[in-house]
Amino acid sequence: xxxxxxxxxxxxxxxxxxxxxxxxxxxxxxxxxxxxxxxxxxxxxxxxxxxxxxxxxxxxxxxxxxxxxxxxxxxxxxxxxxxxxxxxxxxxxxxxxxxxxxxxxxxxxxxxxxxxxxxxxxxxxxxxxxxxxxxxxxxxxxxxxxxxxxxxxxxxxxxxxxxxxxxxxxxxxxxxxxxxxxxxxxxxxxxxxxxxxxxxxxxxxxxxxxxxxxxxxxxxxxxxxxxxxxxxxxxxxxxxxxxxxxxxxxxxxxxxxxxxxxxxxxxxxxxxxxxxxxxxxxxxxxxxxxxxxxxxxxxxxxxxxxxxxxxxxxxxxxxxxxxxxxxxxxxxxxxxxxxxxxxxxxxxxxxxxxxxxxxxxxxxxxxxxxxxxxxxxxxxxxxxxxxxxxxxxxxxxxxxxxxxxxxxxxxxxxxxxxxxxxxxxxxxxxxxxxxxxxxxxxxxxxxxxxxxxxxxxxxxxxxxxxxxxxxxxxxxxxxxxxxxxxxxxxxxxxxxxxxxxxx
Numbered sequence: 001x002x003x004x005x006x007x008x009x010x011x012x013x014x015x016x017x018x019x020x021x022x023x024x025x026x027x028x029x030x031x032x033x034x035x036x037x038x039x040x041x042x043x044x045x046x047x048x049x050x051x052x053x054x055x056x057x058x059x060x061x062x063x064x065x066x067x068x069x070x071x072x073x074x075x076x077x078x079x080x081x082x083x084x085x086x087x088x089x090x091x092x093x094x095x096x097x098x099x100x101x102x103x104x105x106x107x108x109x110x111x112x113x114x115x116x117x118x119x120x121x122x123x124x125x126x127x128x129x130x131x132x133x134x135x136x137x138x139x140x141x142x143x144x145x146x147x148x149x150x151x152x153x154x155x156x157x158x159x160x161x162x163x164x165x166x167x168x169x170x171x172x173x174x175x176x177x178x179x180x181x182x183x184x185x186x187x188x189x190x191x192x193x194x195x196x197x198x199x200x201x202x203x204x205x206x207x208x209x210x211x212x213x214x215x216x217x218x219x220x221x222x223x224x225x226x227x228x229x230x231x232x233x234x235x236x237x238x239x240x241x242x243x244x245x246x247x248x249x250x251x252x253x254x255x256x257x258x259x260x261x262x263x264x265x266x267x268x269x270x271x272x273x274x275x276x277x278x279x280x281x282x283x284x285x286x287x288x289x290x291x292x293x294x295x296x297x298x299x300x301x302x303x304x305x306x307x308x309x310x311x312x313x314x315x316x317x318x319x320x321x322x323x324x325x326x327x328x329x330x331x332x333x334x335x336x337x338x339x340x341x342x343x344x345x346x347x348x349x350x351x352x353x354x355x356x357x358x359x360x361x362x363x364x365x366x367x368x369x370x371x372x373x374x375x376x377x378x379x380x381x382x383x384x385x386x387x388x389x390x391x392x393x394x395x396x397x398x399x400x401x402x403x404x405x406x407x408x409x410x411x412x413x414x415x416x417x418x419x420x421x422x423x424x425x426x427x428x429x430x431x432x433x434x435x436x437x438x439x440x441x442x443x444x445x446x447x448x449x450x451x452x453x454x455x456x457x458x459x460x461x462x463x464x465x466x467x468x469x470x471x472x473x474x475x476x477x478x479x480x481x482x483x484x485x486x487x488x489x490x491x492x493x494x495x496x497x498x499x500x501x502x503x
Contacts, residue, residue, distance in 0.1 A: 056445055061479035064491050068432040072399040073407045077438040081345045081393035086119040088340055088382050091314045091352035093125035097149040098140050101370035104155035108372040111471025112365055113160040117386050122313050122352040124167030128200045133181035150188045157192040164192050170199030171210040175229035183233040195240040195265055198226050203244045203251045220258055238264040245269040248295055253302045260306030268299055270312050271319035280323040282331035282454045286425045296346025309349035316354040322362030328376055330451030333460055336381035337423050341408045375467040380460040384449045388419040388499055420500040424492040431492040441502050444488040445478035449497040
């Protein structure tokens with residue numbers, strides 16, 4: 001059990017310090033890969049995005065069969081946003097703590113978490129308001145969380161090098177019980193605890209009939225009562241909220257205005273539509289989402305006014321568990337890349353993709369009672385996004401004659417150059433993409449993500465490699481690309497994504 005923090009010190013400072021250590025350790029890993037040609041390609045290290053193209057032997061990209069459609073991408077090198085550390089995280093239901101899922105022995109799940117880099121796990125979801133603190137509990141008991149459950153979570157986080165946003169029961173508990181649970185969590189999780197969330201989607205408590213009378217004012221009063229009790233026990237624990245679903249203008253924004261000074265992170269949930277709606281198709285999923293863009297604009301304004309960042313702390317494709325055959329298909333690989341970049345461009349501090357279980361639906365990692373079954377297609381898209389790296393986002397435009405093509409560029413904070421990501425969501429058209437890099441380029445390389453079809457629920461590959469259940473990932477060497485002044489060209493097959501590394 002960790003005891004380096006019972007709410008003392010700054011969780012944010014500790015988190016940033018850990019990120020610096022993690023970045024240094026990953027750079028050391030690259031150095032440790034050696035300098036032979038095969039080692040420089042990092043196939044054994046599994047981080048092909050950090051290859052210096054100047055060190056690569058010639059490996060031209062194959063020309064696709066059939067005709068190609070020209071597409072132009074322009075990078076202006078004007079900063080329009082950022083991808084901060086720990087951006088692409090995961091969210092699991094609190095009932096996960098009753099399963100043998102989060103513990104130091106679950107090495108397969110730990111490895112899959114680590115492959116995404118050091119990030120943030122949110123423990124919450126619908127069940128949080130049905131789970132009671134049991135200080136004398138035996139652990140792994142449905143409906144309660146015991147000290148041993150929190151200790152197991154702490155060991156998992158330490159092994160995975162992830163932090164935690166931890167939720168406690170608001171609807172069916174007491175301030176004293178919440179305070180006792182948070183105190184134990186703060187001591188056990190230590191520096192891994194970066195925030196506490198109260199309840200889940202509290203704007204729906206009236207709909208769920210948890211309370212006879214329910215509105216924002218009553219919620220804020222209850223929230224403050226719980227917060228005050230928690231801070232009496234662990235005075236420096238960071239509080240977050242409101243974890244609402246929808247109702248940004250009528251719930252999240254006024255909450256930020258009223259209580260923004262008492263939280264370190266503004267949290268919001270988002271799903272595109274219901275998984276039970278026949279219209280929740282793969283085609284819709286990979287189409288532009290104006291509702292998301294409008295929501296992000298509201299959240300960005302609220303966060304700026306209150307002086308705190310915002311995060312999509314629970315989110316995925318379609319709610320109600322996802323649309324079977326859609327949320328678990330290759331469409332989700334392509335969707336999640338666009339989604340993550342859109343949240344970053346919209347000012348978000350990060351995203352927690354909902355996961356857990358092995359039913360058809362939206363979990364990035366499928367598991368049976370904690371035992372990993374597979375990395376689902378959505379995991380590949382999240383991994384592809386993280387391979388682009390954290391850093392500043394450059395203004396990037398696409399000229400594609402109306403085709404469903406998107407592009408993004410990242411000036412990597414690890415000084416590894418610029419990453420340009422291009423996503424081709426067309427069903428049948430090969431693309432020849434020419435990138436105006438906005439400045440001189442010495443060399444360039446590319447890796448790609450491809451799937452069998454939009455509806456395929458397996459068979460996704462990144463540079464010809466799958467991610468094994470034990471987290472092993474051995475992509476082939478990146479392709480080297482021709483460079484002409486500021487311009488770089490590559491090919492994209494239909495329904496594929498390219499990650500171009502520029503130096």
